Amino acid sequence: MNNEKIKESGLKEIAKIGLENEKISRWRTRLLDYKFNDAYPDDKYVWLTNVLALKGVNSGNFGVGCILVDVYGNVVVQGHNEVFHPYFRSDRHAEMVVMDEFEDIQLDISKIQFTLYTSLESCPMCFVRLITSGVNKVLYASPDMTGGMVREKKNLPQFWLDLYEGKVFSQARCSQELINAANEIFHLNVDELIKKIKNIHAMKKRS
Numbered sequence: 001m002n003n004e005k006i007k008e009s010g011l012k013e014i015a016k017i018g019l020e021n022e023k024i025s026r027w028r029t030r031l032l033d034y035k036f037n038d039a040y041p042d043d044k045y046v047w048l049t050n051v052l053a054l055k056g057v058n059s060g061n062f063g064v065g066c067i068l069v070d071v072y073g074n075v076v077v078q079g080h081n082e083v084f085h086p087y088f089r090s091d092r093h094a095e096m097v098v099m100d101e102f103e104d105i106q107l108d109i110s111k112i113q114f115t116l117y118t119s120l121e122s123c124p125m126c127f128v129r130l131i132t133s134g135v136n137k138v139l140y141a142s143p144d145m146t147g148g149m150v151r152e153k154k155n156l157p158q159f160w161l162d163l164y165e166g167k168v169f170s171q172a173r174c175s176q177e178l179i180n181a182a183n184e185i186f187h188l189n190v191d192e193l194i195k196k197i198k199n200i201h202a203m204k205k206r207s
Contacts (some may be wrong), residue, residue, distance in 0.1 A: 001069075001072075001073045001074045001075055003036050003044055006036075006044040006045070006047070006048055006075070007036075007044075009048060009075065009078075010031070010047060010048045010051040011032075013048075013051050013052060013055050014028060014031060014032055014051055014054075014055075016055060016058075017054060017055055017058045018058055021058070023188055024054060024057060024058050024188070027054050027181070027184075027185060027188075028054065030181070031047070031050060031051050031054065031181070034047055034177070034178075037174075037175045039175075040173050040174045040175055041173050042117065042139060042172035042173045042174045043173075043174045043175055043178065045067060045069060045075075045117045045139075045172070045174075046117060046119070046139075046141045046172050046174040046178045046179075046182070047174075047178060048065070048067055048075070048078065048117075049065040049066060049067055049117050049118060049119040049141060049182070050065060050119050050141070050178060050181050050182055050185060051065065052065025052066065052067070052078055052079065052080040052094070052119070053065035053080060053081075053094075053119040053120075053182065053185045053186065054185050055080050056080030056081045056082075056094070057185060057188050057189050059080075059082075059085050060084050060085045060189075061080065061081040061082055061083055061084050061085055061193075062081040062083060062093075062094075062186065062189070062190060062193055063080075063081070063119075063120075063185040063186040063187075063188055063189065063190070064080060064081045064093065064094040064118065064119050064120045064186060065078075065079070065080045065081075065094055065118070065119045066078070066079055066080065066094035066095050066097065066098045066116065066117065066118045066119070067079075067098065067116070067117050068098050068099075068102055068114055068115075068116050068117075068135075069114065069115045069116075069117065070113065070114055071113040071114070076102065076106075076114075077098045077101050077102045078098065079094055079097035079098045079101065080094050080097065081093055081094045081097070082097055083193075084193065084196070088200070091125070093123065093125065093126050094118060094119075094120075094126075095116065095118055095122055095126040095129065095130060096125075096126060096129060098116065099116075099129060099130070099133055099135075103133070110134060111133055111134040111135045111136070112134055112135075112136045113136065114135050114136070114137075115135070115136075115137040115138070115139060116130065116135050116137070116138045116139070117138075117139050117140075117141075117172060118138070118139075118140045118141070119140070119141045119142065119182040119185070119186070120140060120141065120142050120144050120148070120182060120183075120186050121140040121142065121143050121144040121147075121148030121149070121150050121151070121171075122138065122140065122144075122148065122149055122150060122169075123144070123147050123148065123149055124149040126149075127149035127150065127153070127169070128156075128160060130169075131160060131163050131164050131167065132163065135167075136166075136167055136168065137167070137168040137169075138150075138167070138168070138169045138170075139168075139169075139170060139171065139172035139173075140169075140170075140171060140172060141171070141172055141174060141178055141179050141181075141182035142179050142180075142182035142183040142186065143171065144186075150169045150170070153169070
């Protein structure tokens with residue numbers, strides 16, 4: 001998929017992002033104005049994950065976006081975190097949303113030639129899901145210093161380490177601007193949403 005098609009796809013998603021929130025609106029403009037840097041082979045794909053991450057924030061979810069790309073560079077599935085909206089689902093991380101959709105449609109298709117891009121380093125739950133899925137390469141934009149699992153994979157049980165063998169999980173080759181964008185978009189509402197989860201837990205304890 002060439003730069004123009006990726007840009008077109010992203011612009012369609014940006015058009016769905018509202019202008020009411022000043023911080024979101026500011027990021028919307030920055031992503032609209034961003035020019036792909038051809039010095040980085042993953043730049044256009046990471047840009048699209050950032051667009052989707054911002055769409056996630058705009059819908060009241062965590063700011064993480066994700067896409068699955070085939071061997072020809074075509075984006076076959078895209079999505080963002082959906083933990084809170086349209087309704088609370090604790091498993092609906094961006095990677096889960098994308099893999100659920102792909103596996104529901106593309107039955108019995110090997111995923112070894114696919115690459116998954118995510119705006120944020122995968123958490124333990126998503127990391128194990130992706131290992132199990134058979135996706136051979138997973139590339140993230142921003143490290144998650146508090147919740148990421150890729151850099152902590154040595155702490156996995158041996159079963160998962162064995163299943164991980166031969167797969168590539170690493171940081172995408174994109175501009176520092178997009179890395180920073182992924183991190184900052186994620187932090188737009190993360191504190192608010194973590195507090196919301198803690199409140200849900202507290203309510204369940206009282207009931």
